Amino acid sequence: MSKIKEKNLKKLKRKSFWPSILLFLTFMAVSVVVIFAGINLFTTYIIGVKLTSLHDQAMETGILMERSIQQGEKITYAVSNVERYRRDPSDVYVTDEQGNWVMSTGSSEPLFDQSFEWTLGERCKVYKDSAWDYGQGALDDIESIFELHVPALAHRAFHQAPDLRGSEAKRARWMQEPIIEQQFWMYVPVSLNGKKLYVKCTLQIIRQDVIYIMILGAIALVLLFVPLLFLFINTILNIRMQHRVTKLLYMDPVTGGNNWLYFQGYAAKVLGSGWNSRKTYAIVDLHMERYTNYLSCYGSKQGEELLECMDGFLRARMKRKEVFGHYGKADFGLILQCEGANEEACRQNCYRRLRSLLAELAGLQPERKLHFHAGVCMVLPVNATEGSWYEKRKNVDIDQLFSFANTAQASGHNEAEQIFFFSDRLLEEQSWEQWVESNMQSALAAGEFQVYLQPKYTPTGGRLVGAEALVRWICPEKGMIPPGRFIPLFEENGFIMKLDDYMLSQIAKLQAEWKVQGKKTVPISVNISRAHFTQEGLAEHISQLVDSYGPKHKLIELEVTESAFFDDKDVLVNTVKQLRAYDFPISMDDFGAGYSSLNTLKDIPLDVLKLDAEFFRGEDETGRGAIIVREAICLARELNMRVVAEGIEQKEQVDFLAGLGCDMIQGFYFAKPMPVAEFEARMAADA
Ligand code: C2E
Ligand code: MG
Ligand code: MG
Secondary structure: OHHHHHHHHHHHHHHHHHHHHHHHHHHHHHHHHHHHHHHHHHHHHHHHHHHHHHHHHHHHHHHHHHHHHHOOOOHHHHHHHHHHHOOOOOOEEEEOOOOOEEEEOOOOOEEEEEEEEEEEOEEEEEEEEOOOOOOOOOHHHHHHHHHHOOOOHHHHHHHOOOOOOHHHHHHHHHHHOEEEEEEEEEEEEEEEOOEEEEEEEEEEEEHHHHHHHHHHHHHHHHHHHHHHHHHHHHHHHHHHHHHHHHHHHHEOOOOOOEOHHHHHHHHHHHHHOHHHOOOEEEEEEEEEOOHHHHHHHHOHHHHHHHHHHHHHHHHHHOOOOOEEEEEEOOEEEEEEEEOOOOHHHHHHHHHHHHHHHHHHHHOOOOOOOOOEEEEEEEEOOHHHHOOOOOOOHHHOOHHHHHHHHHHHHHHOOOOOOOEEEOOHHHHHHHHHHHHHHHHHHHHHHOOOEEEEEEEEEOOOOOOEEEEEEEEEEEEOOOEEEOHHHOHHHHHHHOOHHHHHHHHHHHHHHHHHHHHHOOOOOOOEEEEEOHHHHHOOOHHHHHHHHHHOOOOOHHHEEEEEEHHHHHOOHHHHHHHHHHHHHOOOOEEEEEEOOOOOOHHHHHHOOOOEEEEOHHHHOOOOOOOHHHHHHHHHHHHHHHOOOEEEEEOOOOHHHHHHHHHHOOOEEEOOOOOOOEEHHHHHHHHHHHO
């Protein structure tokens, strides 16, 4: 489910988020390129126009000199003539055919080894000026450069604007101020009696040019701004939508805080990060007890408000890099950072922190006390986890770690302690439970559950007068598994009904076979789990099952544990009465263990009382145990019940019970539970 949601979020990002960002960025890049290309083109155009004009001026100078020489003047006179007549005077440099200096004006000269060619309609050759320095015309000394060198167009405009006055003239001068100025020499192809002519030119970019360029840039910017703005707004809206969808995806509908998906993702990121690999964390299952009761009492709205309140409380208690999320019903998952010098110190810190958290949570509603439990799964630094059951950090499975915390939390129900740490023992139990669950059906079908019989003897004379059927799981893989390891699990998962039916049918079959074979028969008791009493029509069911093999009902005694009498007393009393009406003897198993059942004896007519083995464990120095056993036997006698003492291992116990008139003894003193064949042999010997 969570994977699908994340996939959808990624799809959404791909479809709406990234395309709009990309479009915006592309358009922005294109706009920048267009603006720069436009400015570049315009600048090139302006420079082109200026160069053409400079070229024309140089040619004009050349032609003036050519004419002057043709009129018979010498080169020096030609130069002065040019200086007199030409409109735009500039320095000239004259060489002979071999390039030797003949004459020049001005202080600089062309650098003949540094030339390049420009094409301005026709190709023209250009030489660097010996005083070449890009940026020489910085604004500070622009005036002096103009005076020292050749006044150019702009300079003229600057000094010779007779019709411009006042502020208008000031503005015009300001506009004509050069920003960039560069001098170079241009070769002028005219015929000067075998001499070569070079004219010095000054290229100026004036403020007006720059302003034109800036205006062009601004127009382009304005034209591009509208679509850019539209795209920008669109992108922002997309980001906001994306944000909202993410929030919805990670928001818990009940608490309004983080949901489980968020918790999983964040916790995996924290634990999987290399930076955090040396830190110890705790994954916690915080569980509110009896939440269903709370809902029944105060309604679901109040219940949800309580969870919302818990969410707010936890939010305020989380530190940096810690997070929590609502798991479901009244469970929250937390990831806490635990500090400490070693594992035990981290554990202690975590314990203390959780204890104060739970104490505060208990008082969340002043008018009623709330109850909480927490299960903790410690996630140790990477080195310490090697070879242990913990997942390596980088492949961390948050669901599994949380299920460990949940197992720890569930293991502690009904106990006064509130915080439970997950351990290898719990893991073993958990994997054992899983193994049992996945193998029980096939084991039943394969006949791996076998009947063992433990004989019951009379204390005086030691005659075999009965037996109890006890199940043994003979597993080819694990050997013999005692009932204590699987009966409680079967009681939880309901499989006990099948097993009890199976045992009952095996005993009914055995009794029927013994009868047919003419062997001695004794009553055999079969354990009926308390879980069975929830089944409707249990008495008829048992009766039919036994009848399908045909033995007398008297030969099959049904043992009900004492705790079963506390489940639903009315149902139990009815069923027991019906079973007795079918002629099945009923015994109360484990009498005296755990709960007091004297009251039960008043309501239900039973046939046998089985004294719990605990009465006979340990030393009875004060003799109080003996008094209780004596009184229990008296009570049973008064109520017309037979008494079986369980767990008898010593001769003195047998003698003591014989003295009290106990009817039967079931214990290792006489015999341990044994396979059917062995029991048959024992019975034959006893007959
Ligand atoms: P239980 O019905 O009270 O059975 C008596 C238990 O005490 C048996 O343990 C038996 O082996 C043990 N025991 C008898 N005498 C002695 C003794 O002198 N010393 C010691 N140390 N132990 C003695 P087991 O066979 O392990 O069975 C344990 C419990 O499992 C049974 O207690 C019963 O509650 C349950 N159980 C066994 N088989 C079945 C079955 O087929 N169905 C159901 N529902 N429960 C069963
Ligand atoms: Mg029993
Ligand atoms: Mg018992």
